[in-house]
Amino acid sequence: MKVTVVGAGAVGASCAEYIAMKNFASEVVVVDIKEGFAEGKAMDLMQTASLNGFDTKITGSTNDYSKTANSDVAVITSGIPRKPGMTREELIGINAGIVKDVASKIIEHSPNVIIIVVSNPMDTMAYLAHKATGLPKHRIIGMGGALDSARFKYRLAEALDCPQSDIDGMVIGGHSDTGMIPLTRLATRNSVPVSEFISEDRLNTVLEDTKVGGATLTKLLGTSAWYAPGAAVSSMVQAIACDQKKMFPCSCLLDGEYGLSDISIGVPAIIGKNGIESIVEIELNDAEKNKLTESADAVRKTNGLLEA
Ligand SMILES: NC(=O)c1ccc[n+]([C@@H]2O[C@H](COP(=O)([O-])OP(=O)(O)OC[C@H]3O[C@@H](n4cnc5c(N)ncnc54)[C@H](O)[C@@H]3O)[C@@H](O)[C@H]2O)c1
Numbered sequence: 358m359k360v361t362v363v364g365a366g367a368v369g370a371s372c373a374e375y376i377a378m379k380n381f382a383s384e385v386v387v388v389d390i391k392e393g394f395a396e397g398k399a400m401d402l403m404q405t406a407s408l409n410g411f412d413t414k415i416t417g418s419t420n421d422y423s424k425t426a427n428s429d430v431a432v433i434t435s436g437i438p439r440k441p442g443m444t445r446e447e448l449i450g451i452n453a454g455i456v457k458d459v460a461s462k463i464i465e466h467s468p469n470v471i472i473i474v475v476s477n478p479m480d481t482m483a484y485l486a487h488k489a490t491g492l493p494k495h496r497i498i499g500m501g502g503a504l505d506s507a508r509f510k511y512r513l514a515e516a517l518d519c520p521q522s523d524i525d526g527m528v529i530g531g532h533s534d535t536g537m538i539p540l541t542r543l544a545t546r547n548s549v550p551v552s553e554f555i556s557e558d559r560l561n562t563v564l565e566d567t568k569v570g571g572a573t574l575t576k577l578l579g580t581s582a583w584y585a586p587g588a589a590v591s592s593m594v595q596a597i598a599c600d601q602k603k604m605f606p607c608s609c610l611l612d613g614e615y616g617l618s619d620i621s622i623g624v625p626a627i628i629g630k631n632g633i634e635s636i637v638e639i640e641l642n643d644a645e646k647n648k649l650t651e652s653a654d655a656v657r658k659t660n661g662l663l664e665a
Pocket residue numbers: 363364365366367368369388389390391394434435436437438439448452455458459474475476477479500501504532580581582583586
């Protein structure tokens with residue numbers, strides 16, 4: 358399994374590191390536009406191999422996509438991150454051009470690749486990658502829901518004062534401060550609804566904290582987060598590499614599922630060797646359906662900016 362990671366910045370490097378640490382890929386090629394940066398990150402990471410016990414070969418390249426040839430999976434993290442006080446949507450002006458350019462270069466050298474889009478605003482960037490490459494819809498996946506769900510579980514475990522491993526929960530909808538839909542009704546602690554353990558008010562606080570999870574970290578760090586994003590991407594790459602058929606909420610190009618079409622937005626999907634193996638249509642109640650419609654309207658509004 359050969360994996361390309363475009364963008365050797367905070368998220369790209371974290372993603373390459375977690376992929377290597379999980380030891381399922383033979384090769385990771387990191388690409389960046391900044392001269393020598395990807396080569397430097399790759400060398401630094403390779404010098405952890407004997408310490409951390411992995412055999413994955415990590416190499417770096419300054420914008421030479423021939424090095425990425427025949428990648429099975431490519432992760433797009435290139436682009437600018439937000440600063441405190443910004444929304445992800447404000448990044449579209451710079452990131453759209455970068456994602457479009459990078460996606461075309463990737464498939465030029467790896468025609469059978471599965472692309473995972475990370476750059477923000479992620480749902481719109483995934484949609485753009487579909488439009489720019491024309492790849493079959495199962496081969497472009499946006500990463501957002503896996504991260505948002507991990508943050509939801511973190512917040513739930515904090516509220517219930519229990520280990521995160523006791524918690525199950527999922528966030529669907531757009532990967533934005535207002536568009537995320539943490540499915541509190543379906544969240545459980547060892548199969549028991551979390552509402553049995555905490556009050557409705559506390560659950561609402563968990564919901565709101567989850568939605569602004571990225572903004573909270575951006576305020577603390579001065580730039581956006583990278584450890585959990587890198588870990589979330591590496592889990593999705595592993596699901597493809599090992600054909601795990603694992604369910605992740607992720608941004609999928611919809612064709613009638615959940616009553617939505619021609620939009621990429623977070624819904625549960627089975628991820629395996631073909632990328633998106635299938636989309637899982639769970640029964641939502643009316644309130645959840647309305648939230649998904651509102652979230653989709655907001656993503657469409659951002660998609661509209663691509664034509665501007
Ligand atoms: N979807 C998510 O859940 C999620 C999570 C975290 C971050 N992000 C997004 O990921 C992106 C990267 O974040 P970061 O913190 O790693 O930023 P960063 O600034 O640390 O790294 C971005 C890297 O992209 C490189 N780059 C820019 N243009 C390029 C091009 N044309 N080709 C190759 N490389 C190029 C830069 O040189 C830089 O090294 C941001 O848009 C951020 O908002 C998304």
